[in-house]
Amino acid sequence: xxxxxxxxxxxxxxxxxxxxxxxxxxxxxxxxxxxxxxxxxxxxxxxxxxxxxxxxxxxxxxxxxxxxxxxxxxxxxxxxxxxxxxxxxxxxxxxxxxxxxxxxxxxxxxxxxxxxxxxxxxxxxxxxxxxxxxxxxxxxxxxxxxxxxxxxxxxxxxxxxxxxxxxxxxxxxxxxxxxxxxxxxxxxxxxxxxxxxxxxxxxxxxxxxxxxxxxxxxxxxxxxxxxxxxxxxxxxxxxxxxxxxxxxxxxxxxxxxxxxxxxxxxxxxxxxxx
Numbered sequence: 535x536x537x538x539x540x541x542x543x544x545x546x547x548x549x550x551x552x553x554x555x556x557x558x559x560x561x562x563x564x565x566x567x568x569x570x571x572x573x574x575x576x577x578x579x580x581x582x583x584x585x586x587x588x589x590x591x592x593x594x595x596x597x598x599x600x601x602x603x604x605x606x607x608x609x610x611x612x613x614x615x616x617x618x619x620x621x622x623x624x625x626x627x628x629x630x631x632x633x634x635x636x637x638x639x640x641x642x643x644x645x646x647x648x649x650x651x652x653x654x655x656x657x658x659x660x661x662x663x664x665x666x667x668x669x670x671x672x673x674x675x676x677x678x679x680x681x682x683x684x685x686x687x688x689x690x691x692x693x694x695x696x697x698x699x700x701x702x703x704x705x706x707x708x709x710x711x712x713x714x715x716x717x718x719x720x721x722x723x724x725x726x727x728x729x730x731x732x733x734x735x736x737x738x739x740x741x742x743x744x745x746x747x748x749x750x751x752x753x754x755x756x757x758x759x760x761x762x763x764x765x766x767x768x769x770x771x772x773x774x775x776x777x778x779x780x781x782x783x784x785x786x787x788x789x790x791x792x793x794x795x796x797x798x799x800x801x802x803x804x805x806x807x808x
Contacts, residue, residue: 557609560600564614564621567596571625578633586633587693593625594682619661626681627657630688631718637692638704638714649715653688653722657681660725676731679724679774683731687721687774690767697763721774728792729777730784 574589600618604610631654639646660681664671671677695701695710704710758765784790 557604557607557611557614559607560604560609560614561617563596563600563603564617567593567600567625568621570596571621571629574629575632578636583633583637583692584696587689587696590625590629590633590685590689593629594686597622597625597682615665619665622681623658623661626685627654627661630685631657634688634692634714634718638711639718641705642711642715646711646715649718649722653684653718656722656725657684660684663726674733675780676733676777678727678729679721679731679777680733681725683770683773684721684725686766686770688718690763690770691717694763694767724774724777727777729781730792731773731777732780 570589570593574586574593577583577586577589597618600614604614631650634653635646635650639650660678663677667677691714695704701707704714
């Protein structure tokens with residue numbers, strides 16, 4: 535007779551599914567950007583608007599680093615993408631709107647709500663559209679003003695004004711409140727336009743450049759060092775207007791102006807529809 539199979543003294547343990555983890559480095563950088571935004575709001579609540587502006591600039595730098603670090607270390611994840619979007623909404627949507635409102639717009643009463651709300655709503659719409667169109671947009675351009683650049687325009691205005699010798703508080707400068715009104719409204723609406731803003735993402739880092747490029751970079755650093763608030767604000771404004779200049783130039787030449795590709799297989803293709 536065939537002997538009965540020997541039963542194990544201990545029942546076999548079921549294989550437990552592996553838990554999905556998150557990558558620490560890129561998400562830590564994203565959290566750093568989120569903390570910078572939180573710190574900016576707290577500083578604005580205490581009337582320290584210059585520090586608040588610097589904190590938003592720091593958040594923009596960290597926002598540019600997290601994605602690059604994730605790609606360099608091959609640690610991209612869906613969690614990181616969602617975390618980055620939520621952080622961007624706070625750092626470049628809610629925080630700048632609250633800071634500029636507390637700095638200048640609250641003294642205008644209810645009309646001051648308009649540009650602040652348009653800005654924060656524009657940032658939300660901009661980020662939502664970016665997430666759904668990421669696979670079909672020409673990588674050379676952004677569709678509308680990117681939210682970090684919009685925040686830089688608004689924060690650059692505040693940083694520039696505070697550091698000017700004629701500045702004596704917004705309450706005593708009625709025209710400055712209207713400048714803040716117009717700049718904030720412009721930045722909010724620019725985020726939801728279809729104007730193409732150059733992304734600076736597509737370039738060959740291994741390709742050599744002429745020596746004059748390094749000279750131009752050196753001169754640019756020198757100009758910024760002369761008067762950082764003014765020069766940075768001018769640079770942000772020039773970029774904020776560059777998309778409309780590209781749009782007008784393409785229209786005048788009869789070229790396609792949309793950055794949405796016809797084919798999802800080739801997002802960078804030149805056959806863009808109007």
